[in-house]
């Protein structure tokens with residue numbers, strides 16, 4: 001058996017980038033079309049501006065290994081709604097994730113398959129644990145870049161469609177006009193059926209048992 005070489009990656013907190021990454025990708029404002037409530041406000045934004053970028057390290061191993069990296073989210077609003085990431089549940093939904101705040105101030109918005117919402121505020125040196133089975137999306141609450149380190153199992157994968165299929169997440173996070181945030185219901189949200197919600201948990205458990 002050939003062992004993977006240990007390595008280190010230096011995080012440039014100011015730039016929101018991780019050195020010695022194996023990959024980097026960018027999501028522009030235009031890539032996030034359809035995610036925000038206020039389409040009129042969205043149309044006034046520059047579609048080629050960077051909304052967020054990720055530098056990551058993907059190890060050669062699969063199951064049991066870890067992917068890690070750094071996300072930098074630009075600040076901004078679409079109407080009164082804060083800039084956000086696309087959000088996902090892990091394709092293997094029983095896989096968790098850790099985030100570690102480095103700079104700025106944001107929110108982890110989480111939703112269970114049966115529509116329970118949880119939020120966690122993250123600032124520098126805050127660790128956020130996203131347990132298995134939670135849909136998760138990051139939101140920049142501040143007026144500066146929001147930078148986090150993340151790590152999740154290498155076999156987790158991402159299912160971005162789960163949010164689209166329900167008409168968005170159950171709540172939206174908007175400016176409260178007093179320097180803070182508040183959560184409002186998303187009227188387009190379509191609750192998953194009990195069977196769908198159970199299926200997300202059940203299929204994932206099945207996938208795990210098939211590979212163990």
Ligand SMILES: [Fe+2]
Pocket residue numbers: 088089090097136152
């Ligand atoms: Fe994730």
